[in-house]
Structures are given as structure tokens and as C-alpha cells.
Amino acid sequence: MKxxxxxxxxxxxxxxxxxxxxxxxxxxxxxxxxxxxxxxxPWISMDGANKQEIIAQVKRCPSGALSFQADENT
Ligand code: SF4
Numbered sequence: 001m002k003x004x005x006x007x008x009x010x011x012x013x014x015x016x017x018x019x020x021x022x023x024x025x026x027x028x029x030x031x032x033x034x035x036x037x038x039x040x041x042p043w044i045s046m047d048g049a050n051k052q053e054i055i056a057q058v059k060r061c062p063s064g065a066l067s068f069q070a071d072e073n074t
Contacts, residue, residue, distance in 0.1 A: 005018050013069075017066055019065070021064050021065035022063060023062065027060055027062060028057055031060060035054055
């Protein structure tokens, strides 16, 4: 399978998702369903929570499928 990276952006926060790494633990979905919802397209909605909430949830991803780029101090 081709290794693709999907990106989602709001202001200076960029969330990246690498589907080939995702183990479908549903931790993101249960932790922040307003942002992460696999039934929706696109399944990540950057308007569902504030920046710090999204960053905190991305850090809980056990597989490394989710990652982010941002200035964490703003
Ligand atoms: S928390 Fe990470 S591994 Fe689990 S479903 Fe979400 S993206 Fe996939």
C-alpha cells in the first residue's frame, strides 16, 4: 500500500494523519469526537475543538498515525 499523509490545517496548527500507521484504536474518536469522526468525510474537523485540545488528543495517538506541527505556546 502506498504510504500517504493527509493534512488538516487551522491557522498555524497542522494535523497530519498517516493511514498506514493507524491501528484503529479509536482513542482519538472517543477522546475528541467533535474533531475525530471516522463516519464523516473528511473525518478530521479542525473546527471541532480549540488548538490545545486538538494537540493534546493528537499526542494520545498510540501508533504515531497522528502528528502535528504548531507553535505550542500560542
Ligand atoms: S488514535 Fe491514532 S491509531 Fe487510534 S484511531 Fe486515532 S489515528 Fe488511529
